[in-house]
Each structure stands twice: as structure tokens, then as C-alpha cells.
Amino acid sequence: MKKWQVAVVMVLATLGSWFAFASTAQAKTYTIATDTTFAPFEFQAKGGKYKGIDIDILNAIAKKENINYKLKAISFGAAVQQLSANQVDGVIAGMNITPERKQTFDFSDAYYTSGVVMAVAKGSSVKNFKDLKGKTVALKTGTAGATYAKSIQSKYGFKIKYFNDSNNMYNDVKVGNSAACFEDYPVMSYGIKNGIALKIVSKQYEAGDYGFAVKKGKNAELLAKFDAGLKAIKADGQYKKIVDKYLHSSESSLTGETASSRTFIGLFTQNLDTIGSGLWMTLVLTVVSIVLATILGMILGVLGVMPGKLGPAISSTIIYIFRGMPLMVLAFFIYIGFPDLIGHGFKIPAFVAGMITLMLNEGAYTGAFVKGGFQAVDDGQMEAARSLGLPYWTAMRKVIMPQGIRIMIPSFINQFIITLKDTSILSVIGIVELTQTGTLIIARNFEGFKIWLMIAIIYLIIITLLTWLSNWVQRRMN
Amino acid sequence: MAKVIVKDLHKSYGDNEVLKGLNLEVEDNEVVCMIGPSGSGKSTFLRCLNDLEVPTQGQIVISGYDLSDKGTNINLVRENIGMVFQHFNLFPHLSVMQNITLAPVQLNKESKETADVTAHALLKTVGLADKADAMPNSLSGGQQQRVAIARALAMKPKIMLFDEPTSALDPEMVGDVLDVMKKLAADGMTMIVVTHEMGFAKEVADRVVFMSDGLIQESGKPEDVFDHPKSPRLQDFLDKVINV
Numbered sequence: 001m002k003k004w005q006v007a008v009v010m011v012l013a014t015l016g017s018w019f020a021f022a023s024t025a026q027a028k029t030y031t032i033a034t035d036t037t038f039a040p041f042e043f044q045a046k047g048g049k050y051k052g053i054d055i056d057i058l059n060a061i062a063k064k065e066n067i068n069y070k071l072k073a074i075s076f077g078a079a080v081q082q083l084s085a086n087q088v089d090g091v092i093a094g095m096n097i098t099p100e101r102k103q104t105f106d107f108s109d110a111y112y113t114s115g116v117v118m119a120v121a122k123g124s125s126v127k128n129f130k131d132l133k134g135k136t137v138a139l140k141t142g143t144a145g146a147t148y149a150k151s152i153q154s155k156y157g158f159k160i161k162y163f164n165d166s167n168n169m170y171n172d173v174k175v176g177n178s179a180a181c182f183e184d185y186p187v188m189s190y191g192i193k194n195g196i197a198l199k200i201v202s203k204q205y206e207a208g209d210y211g212f213a214v215k216k217g218k219n220a221e222l223l224a225k226f227d228a229g230l231k232a233i234k235a236d237g238q239y240k241k242i243v244d245k246y247l248h249s250s251e252s253s254l255t256g257e258t259a260s261s262r263t264f265i266g267l268f269t270q271n272l273d274t275i276g277s278g279l280w281m282t283l284v285l286t287v288v289s290i291v292l293a294t295i296l297g298m299i300l301g302v303l304g305v306m307p308g309k310l311g312p313a314i315s316s317t318i319i320y321i322f323r324g325m326p327l328m329v330l331a332f333f334i335y336i337g338f339p340d341l342i343g344h345g346f347k348i349p350a351f352v353a354g355m356i357t358l359m360l361n362e363g364a365y366t367g368a369f370v371k372g373g374f375q376a377v378d379d380g381q382m383e384a385a386r387s388l389g390l391p392y393w394t395a396m397r398k399v400i401m402p403q404g405i406r407i408m409i410p411s412f413i414n415q416f417i418i419t420l421k422d423t424s425i426l427s428v429i430g431i432v433e434l435t436q437t438g439t440l441i442i443a444r445n446f447e448g449f450k451i452w453l454m455i456a457i458i459y460l461i462i463i464t465l466l467t468w469l470s471n472w473v474q475r476r477m478n
Numbered sequence: 479m480a481k482v483i484v485k486d487l488h489k490s491y492g493d494n495e496v497l498k499g500l501n502l503e504v505e506d507n508e509v510v511c512m513i514g515p516s517g518s519g520k521s522t523f524l525r526c527l528n529d530l531e532v533p534t535q536g537q538i539v540i541s542g543y544d545l546s547d548k549g550t551n552i553n554l555v556r557e558n559i560g561m562v563f564q565h566f567n568l569f570p571h572l573s574v575m576q577n578i579t580l581a582p583v584q585l586n587k588e589s590k591e592t593a594d595v596t597a598h599a600l601l602k603t604v605g606l607a608d609k610a611d612a613m614p615n616s617l618s619g620g621q622q623q624r625v626a627i628a629r630a631l632a633m634k635p636k637i638m639l640f641d642e643p644t645s646a647l648d649p650e651m652v653g654d655v656l657d658v659m660k661k662l663a664a665d666g667m668t669m670i671v672v673t674h675e676m677g678f679a680k681e682v683a684d685r686v687v688f689m690s691d692g693l694i695q696e697s698g699k700p701e702d703v704f705d706h707p708k709s710p711r712l713q714d715f716l717d718k719v720i721n722v
Binding site for chain 2 (some may be wrong): 378380381382383384385386387388389390391394399402403406
């Protein structure tokens with residue numbers, strides 16, 4: 001038990017320190033996180049580039065103040081968590097400056113002031129808060145809209161349902177699952193102008209200030225530069241230009257998409273680059289994870305059938321822990337929880353965290369069936385091999401393993417397919433793989449059905465190819 | 479010194495004592511057949527001789543190696559003891575040839591080439607010269623058992639243990655396997671054979687050992703044991719098997 005824990009910590013620490021060194025060596029390239037779907041503050045334009053008020057303001061300020069930064073688009077909730085876990089240096093994501101947040105973060109001067117509005121489906125009869133009684137309200141986690149709705153929930157007696165991004169929230173209202181949603185005014189009004197079938201039915205409540213955030217007590221220099229830069233772009237008129245550009249123009253002029261590109265094929269060719277890079281990430285993650293999980297699984301399987309008590313105990317403990325934990329929890333734990341535990345600015349890149357997550361989870365499943373496969377080989381095989389004088393490991397390698405692995409092949413194929421699909425869960429820690437790519441594209445064009453169909457078909461195609469490949473290998477082995 | 483010396487051998491599984499204090503010595507070139515009812519501990523005894531079962535108590539010295547000595551390299555001991563199982567236990571993923579040459583090559587006893595030559599010679603002795611490239615599953619039970627004998631012989635053992643080698647065979651296959659064993663005995667191999675083949679025991683054994691209830695009840699020359707059994711248990715056992 002102790003030994004493997006130490007080993008895991010050592011491996012992670014080595015990886016982590018390597019990346020930490022790598023990032024300090026390049027000196028002062030800040031990682032700034034933003035939301036993926038919060039138009040007009042941030043959204044992905046055609047070709048995968050991010051645009052929006054936040055993005056342009058950040059860019060203008062960075063130019064003025066010579067800030068080197070790398071933009072990282074993840075969900076709002078993940079961005080906030082990563083900032084508090086020190087995984088990113090700053091967050092600009094239409095974030096309201098609130099007293100609670102001030103306890104964990106330091107904020108810049110307000111760069112925008114906005115209020116919360118209630119929106120309902122176009123044909124809805126809900127006109128005011130009173131009409132919400134007994135109905136469900138859709139909210140996006142961690143937003144000012146959510147905080148406001150929560151504060152009036154008991155007064156108006158509605159139920160709450162949370163979403164991780166705006167589009168799913170809008171959609172839930174649109175199809176009638178929820179009666180209303182609460183959203184920042186500019187975001188809602190921009191969305192409606194660009195085709196979301198909702199209407200705003202309330203005035204603006206709880207006007208709030210948007211600020212750029214850093215972790216409390218960290219990156220003071222970055223914060224000071226942001227404030228200085230903000231003053232400068234307000235003074236020279238750039239700020240007004242940016243805000244006007246996004247609040248008073250339609251989406252297509254910003255994203256570069258035209259109405260004619262809204263057919264299935266049109267959407268596909270338009271987004272080919274974005275989908276391609278998401279697919280590539282999915283494939284890389286899958287292949288790397290399959291290799292690592294198979295190695296780990298083989299080790300666990302061999303340990304599991306070793307004579308004595310120690311090997312099987314280690315094997316079943318590891319399998320128990322990592323098979324029993326939901327993949328998403330494990331991903332969050334490794335990506336956000338683990339660096340928090342280590343402290344000292346320890347960082348794990350999302351890709352490495354995702355890889356380790358899949359390796360442990362899929363490795364545990366693999367370990368379980370590898371162990372089972374070895375156990376399924378008749379005891380007489382080991383006895384015969386040993387009675388010829390072959391040492392345990394030789395007997396294992398030459399007699400038990402070849403037979404066991406043959407038994408396991410269908411399970412391996414199954415596990416490979418599961419691994420491929422499980423990569424989609426890693427979108428929660430901000431890895432832009434195929435599923436996340438879908439979310440991003442829909443965030444700017446709201447073509448949920450066509451894009452998800454596209455993504456589903458791509459998954460089916462790769463899985464089909466993977467199955468063919470596995471079957472071919474299986475035939476070769478037999 | 480005797481080839482095999484067993485002193486006060488005990489073996490228990492939990493509360494169940496299967497061997498209750500056995501003593502036996504087997505001389506060089508001797509063929510010992512062990513008979514007795516099922517569950518009398520014959521197979522357990524045989525498996526203790528190459529450490530597939532670890533005795534609870536007692537001493538076994540085989541080919542000069544003391545098994546109860548912690549310093550004894552069990553792999554080295556086993557190289558000198560051939561074992562043939564009731565269910566053959568051929569390696570199904572390897573050809574007949576590979577089954578036979580695996581251990582000598584892996585243990586660097588022989589080069590691949592010499593091992594192949596030896597294997598062909600052994601297959602000839604067991605009457606399966608044409609089956610070198612066959613897979614075990616394509617062979618009959620009797621053929622598989624003869625390959626298993628060849629496999630054990632490939633390590634050039636000083637002693638051979640047979641654990642009911644014909645019990646899982648169709649009756650018409652039994653003769654071929656017994657013929658191979660007779661040939662071995664005639665060539666002077668030291669053999670301990672757990673068997674229900676009374677005819678074979680009578681014809682080939684130098685000594686017949688009757689086991690019952692975890693103890694050796696009686697032993698002696700085949701004609702004494704079969705024709706003049708002393709203990710009532712042996713008389714009873716012989717009545718049953720011979721009248722079948």
C-alpha cells in the first residue's frame with residue numbers, strides 16, 4: 001500500500017516539477033483562463049479563434065503593457081476552480097466582483113457593468129417572478145444570475161436546475177424543461193439577437209461589476225498592469241470601440257459564418273479545422289491512455305495472481321480505488337485537488353492530468369480482467385511448467401501469459417472502445433478534445449442538433465475503425 | 479543411497495489430515511507402483527515429492543536434495559524429476575515440438591538445434607514421430623499423454639513420477655501409454671507410478687505400495703501383494719478392483 005502511494009507521488013512530482021521548471025524558464029508567460037461560451041464576452045469564431053469583449057480587452061491591455069499570455073478556454077466553473085488551485089494565473093470571464101469571491105481572489109478595477117435579467121421561451125406565459133411558482137428555473141453555475149435567482153428562490157417558490165454552460169441552459173428553457181433562466185443582460189441580449197428563441201421579460205437586477213481576477217496575494221504585478229492598461233485603453237477610445245463592436249453587431253459578422261453555411265455539409269466544412277484538431281486530441285489521448293492503461297493493467301493483473309499475499313493485496317487495493325471512483329471525480333482530483341494538496345505552485349498540465357486519469361481508471365478495469373484471464377488458465381498449466389523446472393516468471397511469461405492474453409482479447413477490445421469514449425469526460429478539465437470541440441462550435445452557432453450528430457458520427461467512425469483493427473489483430477494472434 | 483527417502487510425511491488441509499506419517503524409500507532403477515482407493519492420499523504424496531504440495535511435517539530427500547531445507551533450489555530439484563499428470567497438461571498454445579523443447583531451451587540445457595534433435599528422438603520412442611508440428615488439441619488423449627511423457631523426458635530426469643497417467647484415457651488408448659512406460663522401466667528409469675492399472679503394476683513394478691487413509695498399509699513384491707494380501711483392507715480393495 002505505502003510503496004505504491006510513494007511511487008505515484010514521486011512520478012507525479014517529477015512530472016509536475018518538470019513542467020513547473022519549463023514554465024518558469026520561459027519567464028512571465030501568464031496563463032489566463034476564460035469561459036468557452038459567454039458571448040459577447042467570449043466565444044469561439046470560425047477556425048477556433050476566440051473573440052469577444054473580454055478577449056479583445058485583454059489583448060488590447062496586453063499590448064499596451066507588454067504582457068505575455070496564453071489564453072485557455074474552459075468552462076466558467078473550471079476556470080474559477082483552477083484559479084483558486086493556482087493552475088492558471090488569471091481569469092477574465094465576465095466574472096462579477098462579489099464579496100465572497102474577494103475572499104479568494106484579487107480583482108482589477110471593474111471593466112464592465114452589467115445586470116441580471118430573466119429570460120423565457122418566446123411563447124411562454126411567464127411574465128414576472130410570481131409566475132415562476134412551482135416551476136423550474138435553469139441557471140449556470142457560478143454566475144451572478146445564479147446567485148441572484150438563488151436569493152429570490154424562497155420568496156417566489158421555484159425549483160432550480162444547474163448547467164455548466166449557457167447553451168444547455170438556453171436550450172432547456174427553449175424546449176420547455178425549465179420555465180426561465182437568469183443571465184447577464186448583454187449576454188442574453190446578444191444571444192437573442194443571434195437567434196436564440198428566448199425573450200427577456202424583466203428589467204436588470206443587481207447591477208454588477210465585471211473584473212479580471214487573480215488568486216488572492218498572487219500575481220500583483222499582473223493585476224497592476226491590467227488596471228493601468230484598462231485606464232489607457234479607456235482613455236484612447238479603444239475600450240469603447242471594442243464594446244460597441246460586440247454589442248451592436250450581429251454574430252455572423254464576428255464569427256465569419258454566413259447563413260448559407262448552416263447546412264450539415266456547410267457546417268462540417270466550415271468547422272473542419274476545429275473538429276480536426278479536437279479529433280486529433282481525442283486520438284492522441286486515446287492511444288497514449290490505452291498504452292499506459294494496458295501496461296498498468298498487466299502489472300496489476302500479474303500482481304493479482306502472484307503467490308503470497310502482498311501482490312494480490314496491492315493489486316486489489318489499486319483496482320478497488322480507481323475502479324470505484326467516477327472518472328470525472330478522479331479527473332478533478334488529479335487536476336485540481338492534487339496540486340492543491342502539494343502546494344508550492346505545483347501544476348499539472350491538463351493533458352498530463354487527463355492521461356493519468358485515464359491510465360488509472362482504465363488501468364484498474366484492465367487489471368481486473370487481466371487478473372481474471374490469468375486465473376482462467378488451468379492450474380495444471382502452471383504445475384506442468386513448474387514441474388519441468390521452469391522458474392515462476394518464465395512459466396508466467398511462456399505458458400500462462402500467452403494463454404491468458406488470448407482469453408482477454410475481447411475484453412481488451414472492449415476496454416479500448418471504452419477508453420476512446422471516456423476521453424470525452426476529460427472536457428471537464430478543459431482539454432479541447434472532440435466533445436469539447438462540439439460544445440465550442442455550438443456555443444457560437446447554436447446548431448445543437450447538427451453539430452452533435454456530426455460529433456456522434458465521427459465517434460462511431462473511429463470506433464468502427466478501432467474494432468476492425470482489433471479484430472484484425474485478434475485473427476492474426478489466433 | 480536410495481533415490482527417494484521419505485520420513486514421517488504429514489500433509490493437512492486445514493483440519494483435514496490427508497497424509498498421516500508416510501515412510502518410503504525408493505532405490506535406483508526401482509519401479510514402485512502405488513495403488514489404493516480414491517482419496518487415500520496417493521496423488522498428494524506424489525505431488526509432495528516435487529514440491530507441488532508443501533508437506534506440513536516430515537522430510538523428503540530426492541536425488542540427494544533435501545526438500546525441507548530452505549536453501550534447496552526447487553527449480554534445480556524439479557529439473558531432475560519428470561512429472562506426468564492425469565490430464566496431460568500440455569501447453570495448448572505450443573506445438574508438440576515446442577512443448578517438448580520449451581524447458582530445455584529456456585533453462586539453457588540445450589541449444590534450440592540439439593533440443594529439436596532430442597525431441598524428434600523422443601517422439602520416435604513414444605511412437606509419434608509424425609506429430610512434431612501438430613497442436614496438442616488435434617491429438618487424441620493417448621497421444622497427448624505420450625507427448626507429455628516425451629516432454630518430461632526431454633529434461634533428462636533421474637526419476638519419473640506418474641500421477642494416474644491413464645485414468646483420463648479412453649480404454650483403447652491406455653495400452654499405448656502403458657507400453658511407453660514399460661519401455662522406460664526396461665531402460666532402467668526410476669519410477670513412482672500412482673495407478674489403477676493392476677495389470678501394469680503386476681507386470682512392471684518391482685514393488686507395489688498399497689495406500690489407504692493417508693498411510694502405507696502394505697507393500698511388497700507384486701506377487702506377494704496381489705496374491706497374498708495380508709491386511710483386510712487390501713483384500714477388500716483387491717476384491718473390488720479385480721472383480722470389476
